[in-house]
Amino acid sequence: MVYAVVRAGGRQEKVEVGTVLIVDRVAADDKGTVELAPVMLVDGDTITTEADKLSKVKVTAEFVEDLRGPKIVIQKYKNKTGYRKRIGHRQELTRLKVTEIK
Structure with missing residues (x-):
């Protein structure tokens, strides 16, 4: 069994x-591939x-697709002052499919 632990999006x-x-939004090259930085590799x-x-x-x-995460609502309130x-936030995300580890 071969798998790796990669650094992706912090x-x-x-994988x-x-x-x-x-992962967080990353740009693919012309061929639609992305290189991920390995932290550990397990080969048997x-x-x-x-x-x-x-x-x-x-x-x-x-590269599979770009998408956006769920809406997060941020509310601030101070008592007795009105x-x-x-505000809201949606994270920009990318879906990737691992094709090879070598």
């Missing part, structure tokens, strides 16, 4: 070939975490 995700993951019984060996490892993902403020 978080670390465990295998065929895994679909949602071998675990690789050293930076010089991980520099040779490539985790490639295919101050109320309401």
